[in-house]
Amino acid sequence: MKYIKTLLLVLLTTPSWAQKMEGVVTYERVQYQTKIYSRLTFLSQEEKDRIKMTWGNDDEWKTKMKLFFSPTQSKYTYFNTQGQTEDGNYSWRQDEFEIYRDFEKEKKTEIIEMLGRTYVLEDSLNMPRWKIMNQIKDINGHVCMMAVTEDTIRNQKITAWFADDIPVQAGPERYYGLPGLIMELNINDGDVIITATNVELKPVAEELKLPKKLKGRKISDSDYDKIISTHIRDSIKSHRNPYWAIRY
Incomplete structure (x- = not known):
């Protein structure tokens, strides 16, 4: 934790070139159905x-996501508002x-559709308790360090694997708060x-507006x-997969 705070302090005092760093990340989100059922x-x-x-071999559920980021803000959502199978034969409206x-303001707003209704979650930021590990790997040309936490x-x-050459706190899903952009997120040993x-x-100020x-x-x-x-407790008690109705 001390290491994270030190690097975040470095991030906040970085030269002007880093302060101007902003852009958009495209992610591929792959969910493995059989792994989730096995739990x-x-x-x-x-x-x-x-x-x-x-x-x-058809248990992979792929979705494209995007993350707009700057040193002070981020926005994560679907790449397209309409999902489509790879062969283009079936499409649907994304939740x-x-x-x-x-x-900067330590605030968050999340718009999440689940369980038949839309929720607007407004609260202060509550950073995950990351532990940075002594492992690195290359992801799409970026040397990334490993960090772990739990839900x-x-x-x-x-x-999570984060790239410290992109010194922003942003990341996919509900995860953030590392000394570099999260390039890969592994949920539950490969379930997602x-x-x-x-x-x-590129400039993304307009996309970051609420x-x-x-x-x-x-x-x-x-x-x-x-x-x-x-919901998870009641679903398990009723022998239903809870993740048909909520995000894994």
């Missing part, structure tokens, strides 16, 4: 094996999912892997956590 405690091993055989962060509500292990496929530096009108039920962080934990 459902109410399923027998026979049922898990049958699900794996049914899905075969509302926009995550805005204001690092205690979903009981998930989170592994989100990887940056392109980083384009909508003038926010439609949905306003909730706080604690409200959101309670909704998620209650």
Whole structure:
């Protein structure tokens, strides 16, 4: 934690070239259905094996996402508002999912559609408790360091790889707060892997602006956590996969 605070201090006092660093990242989000089913405690091993055989090699659910970032703000959402299968034969409207962060004001706004309604989460920033590890790897031409944390509500292990040559705190999904842009996010040992496929530096001030009108039920962080934990508990009790209705 001390290491993170030190690097963040360096980030905040970086020369003007870093302060002007802004752009857009394209991510590929891959969700592996059979891995998620294998964690459902109410399923027998026979049922898990049958699900794996049914899905075969088609258990990858791919989605393109994008992240607009600057040293002080970020916005993460779908690449397109309409999803489409790779062969183009099937399309659908994406659920509302926009995550805005204001690092300067330490505020966040999240617009999330789930469980049949849209929620507007407005609260102060609550940075994940990262632990930086002594491992590096190359991701799309950027040397990245590894950091880990956990989601205690979903009981998930989170592994992030961040590029310190892009000194911004932004990242995909609900994760941020490292001394460099998160280039890859691994949720629960490969259940979901989100990887940056392109980083384009360009002005993005317009894209970072909040909508003038926010439609949905306003909730706080604690409200959101309670909704998620209650849904997961009730779904497991009823022998249902909770992640058909909420984001993994």
